Amino acid sequence: MLAVNLRSFRQKVRHHKKELKGFLSKLLKDQPAGMDKLAASLEMDVWKEVDCLTCANCCKTMSPTFTKTDIKRISKHFGQSPEAFTKQWLRKDRIGDMLNKTEPCQFLNLTDNKCSIYEIRPVDCSGFPHLHKKRMVDYIHVHKQNIEYCPATYRLVEKMQVAMKGGKG
Numbered sequence: 001m002l003a004v005n006l007r008s009f010r011q012k013v014r015h016h017k018k019e020l021k022g023f024l025s026k027l028l029k030d031q032p033a034g035m036d037k038l039a040a041s042l043e044m045d046v047w048k049e050v051d052c053l054t055c056a057n058c059c060k061t062m063s064p065t066f067t068k069t070d071i072k073r074i075s076k077h078f079g080q081s082p083e084a085f086t087k088q089w090l091r092k093d094r095i096g097d098m099l100n101k102t103e104p105c106q107f108l109n110l111t112d113n114k115c116s117i118y119e120i121r122p123v124d125c126s127g128f129p130h131l132h133k134k135r136m137v138d139y140i141h142v143h144k145q146n147i148e149y150c151p152a153t154y155r156l157v158e159k160m161q162v163a164m165k166g167g168k169g
């Protein structure tokens, strides 16, 4: 596994995001046969390359959505009421989702990039970056957003593009 270099990742995003997003739009429209199988096999290669503990860009730059159950579970862990927890850490966005007030996430330990509430983290965090889905097509809109923040998502889409052109990722 390689350490993630976020600086060079951001540069790659700047240069290639339009092209990769266009590729994802095309996948959504055409949905080629074997797409899910290909994504599943390439995902394994992605995780051999990307070490999340050298990255944590999701926790640094995005907020998970906290469900009511997440809030109940996490606030209990801190001996707080859900209301007090919400008041301290969360805000409501324009569609009513509960998000972190600040970035990086208050539960990220910046010295080692580990989540300090890993065992009880929001469900949204445990599923992120949603690469291992049965039907990739349901998550293409998610990948389109995450490609700018998540090196693993970026790499998966890049590998798929190369594989579909008949090359090596």
Ligand code: SF4
Binding pocket: 058, 059, 063, 064, 105, 106, 107, 108, 109, 114, 115, 116, 117, 118, 121, 122, 125
């Ligand atoms: S709760 Fe943990 S995994 Fe989720 S964003 Fe915060 S630090 Fe990251």
Ligand code: SF4
Binding pocket: 050, 051, 052, 053, 055, 056, 057, 058, 059, 128, 129, 149, 150, 151, 152, 153
């Ligand atoms: S899920 Fe993506 S953004 Fe988050 S730490 Fe792993 S590679 Fe980085």
